[in-house]
Amino acid sequence: MKVEVGYAKPEVQVILPVEVPAGATAEIAIRASGLLSRFLEIDLAAVKIGIFGKPCALDQVLRPGDRVEIYRPLIADPKEARRSRALKK
Amino acid sequence: MLALLAVCLLFALFGLLLSYASRRFKVEGDPLVDKIDAMLPQTQCGQCGYPGCRPYAVALARGEADINQCPPGGEDGVKNLAELLGVESKPLDTARGTEKPKAVAVIDEAACIGCTLCLQTCPVDAILGASKFMHTVIAAECTGCELCLAPCPVDCIRMAPVRETAATWRWPEPGAVRP
16 A cells, blocks of 8 residues: 655655555554664654544554654643743733 | 347446446546636635635535635736636735745744744644744645734744745746746
8 A cells, every 4th residue: 555654854854655465553563764874863762653633553554644743842832832922021 | 039139238338337437437526616726826824815825625516705806816816716616807806915936934933932923823734833933834735825923923024935946936827927
């Protein structure tokens, strides 16, 4: 079945189509995509992944058409940002 | 007797031919809708008043919508639609928006709080991210529809014009009249 694996940074974004056997997990798709050799900063054990914006585990079984996404942490602290916004008002 | 037989044979032959042709050349859906849809810019921005480009194409094919409702398509788009549908061209309905140079959304990473509101609004899944994780616009998939700007609670999304490079340049639409 066809799935996609995506990773995005401000300067470069990649969405790679991958052909995986039915019943494959997110981890299989990510490893098959070759993304890990292209972006060495991705540590599969530490990153958070998901499918179309919904976080999932590495052993999540994929469905055809899924887009497995590798996320990056936030820079801003949402609570701190909210506090400073409230102060400004 | 022979003539009767020959005519019957001919009828049977033509009948078979017709039934074959109706199956072989079966038209799926309305070809006019596909033609109109191919002319629309596929920004899925909804400025025409329909949920996306295809619903607008369907409405146009039915004669329910006017040809000047698509700002991203611009004056050239209106002219092309007029030609396809065989109606008089008219100026773009500027109440729905104006034609702008192509731009893509860019997220200010220092301000993004990972709220997913822009993800939910994006009609083409061009933003990659999840709740409490960084959101990033996939520039190649962004249509520049600007729908993500309004929902952002920290106003961290802006539109950046796409510079014409060898990779992004495209031939102008055929039949388009350029000033």
